[in-house]
Structures are given as C-alpha cells and as structure tokens.
Amino acid sequence: MRCGRTDEEGKGGVRGQPAPPKAAAILVTGSKSFQFCEASEQAEGKEEQHLCGKHVGLFRMDFSPAGSSDLNEAEEAEIETIKQHREELLEDIKKLKEQIAQVFAEIECFQNEERQETDHNAGEQTSKLSQRDKLLSLGRKKFNMDPEKGIQYLIEQQLLSSDLQEIAKFLHKGEGLNKTAIGDFLGGRDPTNIQILQAFVACHQFANLNLVQALRQFLWSFRLPGEAQKIDRMMEAFANWYCKCNPGVFQSTDTCYILSFSIIMLNTSLHNPNVKDKPPFERFVSINRGIDNGADLPEELLKNLFESIKNEPFSIPEDDGNDLTHTFFNPSREGWLLKLGGRVKTWKRRWFILTDNCLYYFEYTTDKEPLGIIPLENLSVRKVDDPKKPNCFELFNPNCKGQKIKACKTDGDGKVVEGKHQSYKISAATPAERDEWIEAIRTSITQDPFYDLVSARKKKIANKN
Incomplete structure (x- = not known):
C-alpha cells in the first residue's frame, strides 16, 4: 500500500475525514454574530452582555485550520480578510459594551439626582411650611393686640x-x-x-x-x-x-x-x-x-x-385663661392717678383703667394683672377737697356708709384679698382731668347699653305704628 497522498487527498484532505471549514462558512458565521450584536443594543443589559460575550468568544477562536499550508493563496487571503473583520467586529463590540455601560451610568446618575432633588424639594417644602406657620402665628398675635394691623400684616404676608x-x-x-x-x-x-x-x-x-x-x-x-x-x-x-x-x-x-x-x-x-x-x-x-x-x-x-x-345660660368664650389683657382692649378711660391707701394713708401713683363698669389699677402700664379691682356697681362718685392733694374725687357707697366697699387687691405675697376701703380717694393731675374722670365714671355706673338700645328700638316701632 502506498503511504503517500493522492491528488484528491491533497485537495480535499485525508480520505474519510471532513474537509477543513470553508472561509465562506466562517464569514457567514461572523456576519450573523455581528448582526446579533448590533440588535443586542436594544436588549436588556445582563442578557445582552452575556450573549455578546458568547459571540466574542466565538470570534476569539483560531481561524487557521490544521494543515493551513495546504490552502492556496486565495483561501489564505480570504482567511486574512476574515481575521481582519473579526478584529474590527471585536472592536465594535467593545465600543458597544462601553456605550451600554455609559448609558447605565447616566441612568443611575439621573436617578440619584432625581432622588436628591425630591429630598431637597421635600425639605424645602417643609421649611416653607414651617416659615409660613411662624408668620401665621405672628399675624394672629398682631391681630390679638391690634385687629386692624393684624389683618393688614396677614394680607401683606400673603397668608390671607x-x-x-x-x-x-x-x-x-x-x-x-x-x-x-x-x-x-x-x-x-x-x-x-x-x-x-x-x-x-x-x-x-x-x-x-x-x-x-x-x-x-x-x-x-x-x-x-x-x-x-x-x-x-x-x-x-x-x-x-x-x-x-x-x-x-x-x-x-x-x-x-x-x-x-x-x-x-x-x-x-x-x-x-x-x-x-x-x-x-x-x-x-x-x-x-x-x-x-x-x-x-x-x-x-x-x-x-x-x-x-x-x-342653660349662655356660654361666654374665655380668652387666654386667666390673662386679663382682653378686658382692657377698649377702655372708657385710662391714665395715671394718685390713690390714697386704705390702712396706711400714703399716696401712690397708679395706672387706672375704666372699663365694663369696673375701675382697675396697676403699678405699671405694661402689667397684665391689676393690683386692684373696684366694681362700680352701687357706688357713686363725687368731687372732694383734700388739704394735702389737689384735684381729688371720691368713690363711695351712698347706701352703706361706714362699711367696706366690695373690692379686691393683691397683697405682697401675690394673694388676692378683700379691700380695706370704706371709700376710695383719688387725685388727678389737673382739675380738667379730675372732672373728665368723674364724668366717665358716672357714665359707666348709669349706662346700660342693652336697655338703651332696646328702648330706642321700641320707640322706632311705636313711631311706625
């Protein structure tokens, strides 16, 4: 038997074995892989990377078949061309993977920025609400002290x-x-x-x-x-x-x-x-x-x-618990006067407020709680002379001479105690002020707006009929 190769064997390989893969077949495989990797740009990230990696592995195979020396020049040139296409395709796949990674990085960055912006807006909104609440609280306090100014402030701050x-x-x-x-x-x-x-x-x-x-x-x-x-x-x-x-x-x-x-x-x-x-x-x-x-x-x-x-009596709304500030919003009269003490006969300067048929006196104008309260019910007022103080007037009870006037005061310990006066002697700065106080107190004692208003309306009805 001959141990050499026939011409057919030289052309087609060893007898009984498949011929080496054709360059055209490899080219088709490479073309299909390239098309797949192009399409994979639209696929999910992990699956895309897996599939593309698989085909990258395919193109890393050695395209030079055993016995490449038996290839003719045309076949060798074709293989070189395929190798070149392979390198180009691998480069394209590498760039594609880099682009995909960049896209995912940009998406993650965008999501982080969006989360940060949401957190910032939420904090800013909370801050704005907190600031609005502070301004609203201040506006309410301004209203409670001066209603007109309070309303104006709330409007200017766009809260009302x-x-x-x-x-x-x-x-x-x-x-x-x-x-x-x-x-x-x-x-x-x-x-x-x-x-x-x-x-x-x-x-x-x-x-x-x-x-x-x-x-x-x-x-x-x-x-x-x-x-x-x-x-x-x-x-x-x-x-x-x-x-x-x-x-x-x-x-x-x-x-x-x-x-x-x-x-x-x-x-x-x-x-x-x-x-x-x-x-x-x-x-x-x-x-x-x-x-x-x-x-x-x-x-x-x-x-x-x-x-x-x-x-069931009417429920009268209370304001600020024991704070008497609301009592003095619209006094009939207020000002500095001198008051003669009950037991100790000394004159002390006090701030007086006349309102709601009561006379209140304070140590300072800024005090919220009065030192004393003198209800004017059943009392009268008159001008009196005093050798030590000019411009005096007196509060007294014409029906109970010699008895203490029902009044209260705050003692040194801050306790509210019953007053000691059978009458209250008070001195004004001028005769005119004395006369104005006397007139205001008399008006407060005798005036009952409810009766006056009802009487006026009844007269109106009578005139119609």
Missing part, C-alpha cells in the same frame, strides 16, 4: 386674601384668635368692617334654629364689645341674617332685634349672682308686649325661649 369673604371666614374659624379682638374688629364703623361683619354673620347656619339656639352659636364666636354703637351694629346684622334664614318667624327684623336683647338681659338677670331679684316668666312676657309690629308674640314661643335660658 384681601377678599372680604375670606377675611370673614378666617375670623369665623377663629383659630388662635382672641374673641374679644374679633368682636372689637367686627363692631368697627368703617364700611369695610361692616361688610366683613355681614359676611361673618352669614357664616353661621341659623336655619330651623329657635332664637336662643342661634344666639348661643353667634355669641360663642366672639365677645360682644362694651360700646353701644358696636353692639347695635352687630345685633342688627344678626337679626337680619336670622330672619333671612327663618322667614315668617317674626314680622320684622326689629322684632328679632328687640327679643334678642331681651334674651341677653334675661340671661344676665337669671344667672348673675349679684342680681338678687330673679325675673319670673310673666315679667319677660310683659317687657316684650307689642314688639311684633304692635302685636304680641305667641306665649308658647316666649315660654320656650325663657325655659331654655333658665335651664
């Missing part, structure tokens, strides 16, 4: 709209607001205040409520001021709105106005411990005769109102 309806809703909600200050503001005579008052009253739901129920709701939302004109405006607005919510209950708003005052005075008479003579139902009926355009109101209606007040 200048729309009158919105201001009324803010006052009706009343969060953090002194109810005496609310009443003082709503009672103002400025046209803007009156419009806000009307909008404020309209915030109340009076439909299908009897008059006492409506008054309970209304009088809880603020404190009635002491000035008669302010009370008149506020009760007029109440009567108009109540009649609008409950048409047909009364023939006119005047009826509602008068009866409302009668109920308020009845509440005081029935539940004030200083009033000894408690009015019976018959007296309540008597004072309200003919107020419904000359006609009497149904006795059953009056009975229900009377019993409601008798069984």
Whole structure:
C-alpha cells in the first residue's frame, strides 16, 4: 500500500475525514454574530452582555485550520480578510459594551439626582411650611393686640386674601384668635368692617334654629364689645341674617332685634349672682308686649325661649385663661392717678383703667394683672377737697356708709384679698382731668347699653305704628 497522498487527498484532505471549514462558512458565521450584536443594543443589559460575550468568544477562536499550508493563496487571503473583520467586529463590540455601560451610568446618575432633588424639594417644602406657620402665628398675635394691623400684616404676608369673604371666614374659624379682638374688629364703623361683619354673620347656619339656639352659636364666636354703637351694629346684622334664614318667624327684623336683647338681659338677670331679684316668666312676657309690629308674640314661643335660658345660660368664650389683657382692649378711660391707701394713708401713683363698669389699677402700664379691682356697681362718685392733694374725687357707697366697699387687691405675697376701703380717694393731675374722670365714671355706673338700645328700638316701632 502506498503511504503517500493522492491528488484528491491533497485537495480535499485525508480520505474519510471532513474537509477543513470553508472561509465562506466562517464569514457567514461572523456576519450573523455581528448582526446579533448590533440588535443586542436594544436588549436588556445582563442578557445582552452575556450573549455578546458568547459571540466574542466565538470570534476569539483560531481561524487557521490544521494543515493551513495546504490552502492556496486565495483561501489564505480570504482567511486574512476574515481575521481582519473579526478584529474590527471585536472592536465594535467593545465600543458597544462601553456605550451600554455609559448609558447605565447616566441612568443611575439621573436617578440619584432625581432622588436628591425630591429630598431637597421635600425639605424645602417643609421649611416653607414651617416659615409660613411662624408668620401665621405672628399675624394672629398682631391681630390679638391690634385687629386692624393684624389683618393688614396677614394680607401683606400673603397668608390671607384681601377678599372680604375670606377675611370673614378666617375670623369665623377663629383659630388662635382672641374673641374679644374679633368682636372689637367686627363692631368697627368703617364700611369695610361692616361688610366683613355681614359676611361673618352669614357664616353661621341659623336655619330651623329657635332664637336662643342661634344666639348661643353667634355669641360663642366672639365677645360682644362694651360700646353701644358696636353692639347695635352687630345685633342688627344678626337679626337680619336670622330672619333671612327663618322667614315668617317674626314680622320684622326689629322684632328679632328687640327679643334678642331681651334674651341677653334675661340671661344676665337669671344667672348673675349679684342680681338678687330673679325675673319670673310673666315679667319677660310683659317687657316684650307689642314688639311684633304692635302685636304680641305667641306665649308658647316666649315660654320656650325663657325655659331654655333658665335651664342653660349662655356660654361666654374665655380668652387666654386667666390673662386679663382682653378686658382692657377698649377702655372708657385710662391714665395715671394718685390713690390714697386704705390702712396706711400714703399716696401712690397708679395706672387706672375704666372699663365694663369696673375701675382697675396697676403699678405699671405694661402689667397684665391689676393690683386692684373696684366694681362700680352701687357706688357713686363725687368731687372732694383734700388739704394735702389737689384735684381729688371720691368713690363711695351712698347706701352703706361706714362699711367696706366690695373690692379686691393683691397683697405682697401675690394673694388676692378683700379691700380695706370704706371709700376710695383719688387725685388727678389737673382739675380738667379730675372732672373728665368723674364724668366717665358716672357714665359707666348709669349706662346700660342693652336697655338703651332696646328702648330706642321700641320707640322706632311705636313711631311706625
């Protein structure tokens, strides 16, 4: 047997073995792999890297078959071309992987920035809310000290709209607001205040409520001021709105106005411990005769109102616990005077405030708590002469001479004790000031705005008829 190779063997390889892989077949394989890696740009990251890596491994194979010396020049050139394409393709795949990694890095960076921005915005929003709450709290304090300035501040800080309806809703909600200050503001005579008052009253739901129920709701939302004109405006607005919510209950708003005052005075008479003579139902009926355009109101209606007040007095809103600051918002008069001591007869300079039929005196104008309180009920005032002090006047009880006046003061330990005075002698700086104080105290003692307002409205009804 011959041990050499035939021409066919030289051309096709060893007999019985497959021929070496053709360059064309390798080229097709490389082409398909390149197309796959191009398509993989749109695939998921891990799968893409895995598949591309797989095909990179394919192209790292040695394309030079065993017995490459048997290839002719054309086949060797074709293999070199394939090798070159392989290197180019590997370079393209490397660049593609780098681009994919860069894209994922950019995505992660964007997500981090987005998270940081979200955290920053949340912190900034919290900071803004905190700042807004501080400004709102300051605005409420300003309102409690000076309602007009407080409202103006809240509007300037864009915490409150200048729309009158919105201001009324803010006052009706009343969060953090002194109810005496609310009443003082709503009672103002400025046209803007009156419009806000009307909008404020309209915030109340009076439909299908009897008059006492409506008054309970209304009088809880603020404190009635002491000035008669302010009370008149506020009760007029109440009567108009109540009649609008409950048409047909009364023939006119005047009826509602008068009866409302009668109920308020009845509440005081029935539940004030200083009033000894408690009015019976018959007296309540008597004072309200003919107020419904000359006609009497149904006795059953009056009975229900009377019993409601008798069984449950009006709840008067309290402001700031024991802080008496709200008492002195709208004093009838205030100023420095000299007061003669009770047991020790020395003159001491005190700051006096006259309000709500009481005379308060303080050591300093900035004090919140008075040193003493002198209720003016049952007292009189007169001008007196004193050899040591000019311009004096005296507070005394004409019906109980020689007895101590019911008053209270704070002792050295801060305890509230009963006053020691049978009369109070006070000195003003000038005769004119003395006379002004005497007149103001007399007016406070004799004036009852409720009775005056009811009397005036009854005269109005009588003139109509």
